[in-house]
Structure formats: C-alpha cells, structure tokens
Amino acid sequence: xxxxxxxxxxxxxxxxxxxxxxxxxxxxxxxxxxxxxxxxxxxxxxxxxxxxxxxxxxxxxxxxxxxxxxxxxxxxxxxxxxxxxxxxxxxxxxxxxxxxxxxxxxxxxxxxxxxxxxxxxxxxxxxxxxxxxxxxxxxxxxxxxxxxxxxxxxxxxxxxxxxxxxxxxxxxxxxxxxxxxxxxxxxxxxxxxxxxxxxxxxxxxxxxxxxxxxxxxxxxxxxxxxxxxxxxxxxxxxxxxxxxxxxxxxxxxxxxxxxxxxxxxxxxxxxxxxxxxxxxxxxxxxxxxxxxxxxxxxxxxxxxxxxxxx
Numbered sequence: 001x002x003x004x005x006x007x008x009x010x011x012x013x014x015x016x017x018x019x020x021x022x023x024x025x026x027x028x029x030x031x032x033x034x035x036x037x038x039x040x041x042x043x044x045x046x047x048x049x050x051x052x053x054x055x056x057x058x059x060x061x062x063x064x065x066x067x068x069x070x071x072x073x074x075x076x077x078x079x080x081x082x083x084x085x086x087x088x089x090x091x092x093x094x095x096x097x098x099x100x101x102x103x104x105x106x107x108x109x110x111x112x113x114x115x116x117x118x119x120x121x122x123x124x125x126x127x128x129x130x131x132x133x134x135x136x137x138x139x140x141x142x143x144x145x146x147x148x149x150x151x152x153x154x155x156x157x158x159x160x161x162x163x164x165x166x167x168x169x170x171x172x173x174x175x176x177x178x179x180x181x182x183x184x185x186x187x188x189x190x191x192x193x194x195x196x197x198x199x200x201x202x203x204x205x206x207x208x209x210x211x212x213x214x215x216x217x218x219x220x221x222x223x224x225x226x227x228x229x230x231x232x233x234x235x236x237x238x239x240x241x242x243x244x245x246x247x248x249x250x251x252x253x254x255x256x257x258x259x260x261x262x263x264x265x266x267x268x269x270x271x272x273x274x275x276x277x278x279x280x281x282x283x284x285x286x287x288x289x290x291x292x293x294x295x296x297x298x299x300x301x302x303x304x305x306x307x308x309x310x
Contacts, residue, residue, distance in 0.1 A: 006048035006049055006050075007049075007074075007077070008044075008045060008048060009077065009078075009081065010041075011041050011042065011044065011045035011048075012045070012070070012071075012074045012077070012078075013031075013078075014027065014031060014033075014038055014041050014042060014045075015042060015045060015053060015063075015067060015070070015071060015074075016071055016074065016075075016078075016164075017030055017031055017143075018038070018042070018061075018063070019063055019067075019068075019071060020143060022060070023060055024038050024039060024060075024061065030140075030144050031144075042054060049066075049070065051064070051066040051067075051070075052064050052066060052067075053066060053067040053070070054067065075163040075164065075281075076163075078164070078280075078281075078282075079163070079280075079281040079282040080282065081282070082280050082281060082282030082283045083282040083283075083285050085283075085286070086282065086283055086284075086285045086286030086287075086289070087285065087286070089286055089287070089288070097125075097126060097127070097287070097288040098126075098127045098128075098129060098288070099126065099127070099128050099129070099148050099149060099288045099289055099292050100128075100129045100131065100146070100147040100148045100149070101128060101129065101130050101131065101147060101148070101149045101150075101151060101292070102131045102132075102133040102137070102138040102141045102142065102146070102147035102149070102150045102151065102152075103130060103131075103132060103133065103138065103150075103151035103152070104132070104133065104134060104135050104138065104151065104152055104153070105132055106233075106250060106252045106253045107151050107152075107252070107275060108130060108132060110252040110299070110303055111151065111170065111171070111275070111296055111299045111300060111303070112128075112130055112151065112296070112299075114295075114298075114299040114302065115128075115292060115295035115296045115298070115299045116128045116130070116295075118295045118298065118299070119291060119292065119295050122291075122295075123291050126288050126291055126292075128292060131146075131147060133147075133150075135152040135153045135155075135156040136152075136156050138150035138151065138152040139152065139156070139165075139278065142165070142278060142279070142280065143164065143280075145280075148279065148280075148283060148288075148289055149277055149278070149279050149289060149292060149293070150277065150278045150279075151170075151275065151276075151277050151296070152275070152276065152278070153212075153273055153274065153275060153276070154167075154169070154273075154274035154275070154276045155211065155212065155215075155273070155274070163281060164280060164281060165278045165279065165280060165281055166278065166279050166280075166281050166282075166283075166284050167276050167277070167278050168276060168277040168278070168279075168284075168293055168296075168297075169274065169275075169276050170275045170276060170277055170296060170297065170300040171252075171274070171275040171300040171303060171304060172272045172273075172274055172275075172304070173250045173251055173252050173272060173273045173274070173275055174250070174251045174265070174270055174271075174272050174307060175212070175216060175248045175249065175250055175251070175266075175270070175271045175272060175273060176248070176249055176250075176251055176263045176264060176265055176266065177191070177193070177196065177246055177247070177248055177249070177263070177264050177266060178236070178237060178240045178246060178247045178248075178249045178261050178262070178263055179240065179246050179261070179262045179263075179264060180240055180241060180242075180243045180246075180260065180261065180262070181241075181259075181260045181261065181262050182243070183243075183246070183262065185264075186262040186264070187262075190267050191264050191266060191267060192220070192266060192267040192268065192269050193216065193217065193220040193266050193269045193271065194220040194221050194222065194269065196246055197217075197220070197221070197222035197224075199224075199225075199245065199246045200225055200226075200227035200228075200244070200245040200246070201213065201217075201224040201225060201226055201227060201245055201246060201247065202226075202227060202228045202229075202230060202236050202239050202240065202244065202245040202246070202247040203224070203226060203229070203230075203236075203247060203248070204229060204230065204231045209231065212248070212271075212273050213247075213248050215271075216248060216271035219269070219271070220269050220271075227244065227245040228244055228245055233249065233253045236249070237249070237258050237261055238258070240258075240261050241258045241259075241260035241261050242260075248271065249263065250273055251307060252303065275300070277293060277296055279293075
C-alpha cells in the first residue's frame with residue numbers, strides 16, 4: 001500500500017463525525033450506518049494509519065491525541081475536496097445546478113424568498129431548495145451534508161475558528177418590544193428595556209429565543225419574569241394583545257403585527273440578533289453557492305435599509 005493510500009477519506013469522515021457527535025450510536029444515525037459498521041471502519045482506519053484512534057471511556061469511546069492530530073490534517077483535505085467539487089460543478093454546469101438551504105422560520109420570507117426571486121431573473125438555471133429548520137438544527141444539516149447553506153443566528157453558529165465552516169454575517173436584526181395597546185408605557189417617550197423590568201414576559205421555554213430574551217434583559221440589568229411560554233410569533237403577539245405580558249420581537253417578524261399591539265423601538269440599549277449564513281469550508285467558491293450568498297447579502301442590505309428608514 002502506498003503511503004497516501006492509507007488516508008481513506010470516507011473513514012476519516014466517520015472519525016470526524018464521531019468527534020462531533022460524541023458516540024458511535026449518534027455517528028451511525030447521522031451517516032445512516034449501523035454502529036457495528038462504524039466501529040469496523042474506524043478499526044480498519046486505525047490499522048491503516050498504524051495508530052490508536054479510540055480508547056475506552058466508561059461505556060463510550062473517546063478520540064486519542066493521535067486521532068485529533070489526524071483530524072487537524074484531514075480538515076484541510078475536506079476543504080480542498082469541497083473546493084474541487086465546487087470547481088468541477090462550475091466547469092460542468094456553469095450556473096446550472098441546485099443549492100439546498102436550511103433556514104430558520106423568520107429568515108425565509110425576509111431573506112431567502114427575496115434572494116430566490118432575484119436569482120430567478122439573474123440565474124434562471126440555478127434551483128434553490130429551501131428547508132425550514134431550527135437554529136441549531138440548520139448546522140447539523142450542514143455538517144451532515146443534507147443542505148449546502150445554513151441560515152441561522154450567530155449565537156447558535158459554530159465559532160469562526162471552526163475549520164469545518166465559513167461564516168458570512170448577513171443582518172443585525174433589531175429587537176423591538178411588543179406592548180398591549182392600552183399599556184401605560186405604550187406611549188412613553190425614550191422607552192428603554194430596563195423600564196420594563198417589572199413586567200410579565202412572554203418567550204420560549206428553551207432554545208434560541210429564550211436565550212436571546214434572557215441575554216438582552218440581563219444586559220439591561222434584570223432577569224425577566226416569564227409569565228407564559230410560546231415559540232411562534234402568532235401565539236406570542238396574541239397573548240400580548242390580550243394583555244397577558246410583553247415580549248421582545250425581531251423587526252423581521254413585523255408582518256405578524258396585530259392591531260391591539262404597540263411595537264416600540266427601544267432606546268440606547270436596543271438589543272439585536274445577528275443573522276449569519278454558513279457553508280462547508282471551500283464550498284463558497286462554487287458558482288451556485290456564491291450566487292446565492294450574493295443574493296442573500298443584497299436581501300439583507302435591502303432589509304437593513306428599511307430598518308434605517310423606519
């Protein structure tokens with residue numbers, strides 16, 4: 001066997017997935033393999049490379065230092081293969097092809113739909129397939145190869161140091177406060193988030209929106225009292241309209257606004273949520289992904305302009 005033959009890309013991908021997922025069972029589920037097949041492939045890779053890759057850790061296994069060294073070099077290989085695949089696709093298809101997008105719910109009408117509409121006129125041969133996904137799920141889909149681009153929130157994205165992905169900042173989405181129309185502070189000038197510390201709040205019981213609300217309120221100097229829990233904007237704004245509490249609402253969700261709800265722009269402590277796109281490192285050089293990223297940037301700039309003008 002030649003020295004380079006022992007670097008089996010398929011087996012290296014299994015090892016990387018085990019590092020990311022933590023268990024053989026979870027790795028098998030993501031890669032649609034059996035746990036025994038995962039173990040067998042990693043045993044073969046260990047034999048090919050001549051080093052121990054796994055060691056027992058209770059009922060689980062963990063990666064050895066040698067395995068982590070192998071993966072540091074493998075990440076560069078994966079990135080180069082993504083670039084090669086992207087360039088080959090561009091050579092064979094030009095602007096014809098398909099890009100799969102995983103995006104959270106409010107980003108779909110505000111960013112994804114305008115981007116797709118723009119591409120229909122500029123690159124009609126490029127097909128965009130959209131899959132709605134929760135913030136954290138979008139990156140799982142991207143890592144597993146089920147989507148080509150993930151659109152989510154920066155707070156739930158891999159760090160910029162993660163060698164697997166390239167992150168692209170898109171939009172700083174202001175958070176406004178939703179108050180019942182008859183609320184005493186609905187018309188108060190210079191309203192700040194801290195002025196609402198004594199209110200009952202409505203936000204999700206867990207997940208990104210819970211964390212965003214808690215983080216924003218804590219930055220303003222208080223911990224919000226959660227009166228009700230909901231994840232969808234229709235439910236949240238219906239409860240605000242009924243006088244059951246107040247809520248932070250991203251400006252991109254303004255289409256859900258109700259007549260019995262007053263949306264107030266906050267003062268100096270205006271919180272924001274940051275929307276980012278991510279692709280597997282190297283894939284951003286592919287024509288289809290690059291065109292979609294450009295269209296998403298334009299949609300985000302158009303939306304930012306409406307924020308400034310409002």
